[in-house]
Amino acid sequence: MTNTNENKPFYYSLSNDRQEDEKLLEPIRYYLQVPGKQTTMKFAHAFNYWLKISPDKIQAINEIVTMLCTSYVMIDDIQDNSILRRGIPVAHSVYGIASSLNAAISIFFIALERIVNLHPAATKVYMEQMLEIFRGQGIEIFWRDNFICPSEADYNTMAKKKIGGFFNMIVKLMKLFSTYEEDLSPLNAILSLHFQIRDDYGNLNSNKYTKNKSYCDDLSEGKFSFPIVHALTTNPDDKQIIYILRQRTKDIEVKQHCIELLEKYDSFKYTKSVLEDLDIKARTEIKRLGGNPLLINVLDELKKWDYWD
Template identity: 50%
Template sequence: MEGPEKGNGVPCITVGDGEQDENILQPFTHILQVPGKQFAPKLCHAFNYWLKVPADKLNLVRDIVEMLRTATLLIDDIQDNSVLRRGISAAHTIYGVPRTFNAANYVHFLGLYRVQSLNHPKAIALCTEHILDMYHGQGMEIYWRDNYTCPSMAEYQEAVKRKTGALFSLGIQLMQLFSENKADFTKLSGILGLYYQISNDYRNLCWQEDKCYCEDLTEGKFSFPIIHAITCHPDVRQVICILRQRTHDVELKKYCVTLLEKSGSLSYTRHTLEELDAEARAEVAKHGGNPVLEDILDKMLEWKRCTDENKPVL
């Protein structure tokens, strides 16, 4: 039932009926046309510098994590009413919400099914726990957005830990089931999850791309800079007013970004990212160093490459 890994980080899908599964999975395979950062699978490889897991277990864990992550993106796009994903049309805009939602759920359960192949009594429970965390974190974000309720920084961080950090933690903990290294990487995975999400929040507002500029404002999302502006500078009322509109107006979005810069919220976000980078590197050093993970941290510094003109350098 399982074929070899397709390469380039593309997860191998367990297929029951070949032709039927291909039809069911079209929304999923659509999103794989443009490979993303595949950050979670890369972390699995990086942590294996410490964990020394056999290659077959490592490949399977990476496969499972990437399947769960990509399926979650399909659902995120539906929930956020996104038009684009990675520069191409979001799957649900082509295949419709019912087919896309079904494909995402199908892949989630295929991922859970593949966990059985790890042949460890704790693997299924571990995976289920982290999937629940992902849905919990996403659910809180949607609740805040749809009820126009700005969370506190602590609430935001908790939601990120559950939504974004869950997959990072899952990969590490699944690998540790087959490793002699039982070190506690909870703090490090939490820092990485928060760093990754806040970096995305910052770049979404500061990288001008004609077709998807400031998508978070259109979605009405309470991202890190937005939360800081609303909670620390309540006198800047325009920010929450613009967020409520879920605007597509590029000029209005630019004005909102200007407000965030003037209020110091973008500066605070940059400072926070620098602190998280330093904390992550300190944790890596505590565990004895890891050149593979340090290389990933170096690449994560791309958020610094946003120019004053808000145009992508890459």
């Protein structure tokens, strides 16, 4: 990683001219210059309480996963026809779909360049987890585009692939340099499910979230988010929500009506109870693994979101 003249992080190919990279990867820089939640870095350092790998390896792994996350959300914004990302217009609305896609795909291979040089076994980890991530993303899109409401169990499987792929990649890459032998995959499954449901809840029920995204944009995307899945599976005779999703509406009044239906069916109440249960399960698993104050601090930070109040 190097710094640009603006002192912002940027990622260059190991095999290409940097001046050309500056032009081709400008959509990536656009997202990197906006302060993010740095979730991957927080979790890498928290997991290192157990794994105890060197700072330079943590840095290298964090850069790789940050690159992948940035590329992933750029593609996700295109697939979802999103409007905002972290409070700014999405990259493809500024640079166009073609340039944004090319930059995002290029970063996947720039990350692979680093993976190859990281450890002999790192490429296998990269391929396995990236496939899981896009399988999770793919099935979510399949449900959306074919108007198929998943069961809660199917939703959970999707989340553990889509978000769990990133958590597992961090841990499995770190484990290549660690003597730690405990299996962290059950904890990662809990955390990934918590993150996906939390994001769904926040999109539809958090004023804090909507400062950085358009109002309830999951409804405009026709997404079968967790509160929607609960409402549809527990009230199959009410067709209003499914029809609203089909419309991909941007109408505020229609979205507000859908939110009222979710409140009527206690879908937000149920979602919050699931989040609270996952928080307890995560803390229990951390305790079983011997405790980790850094990871507990991250969980405590997550509970400060306004929809927990």
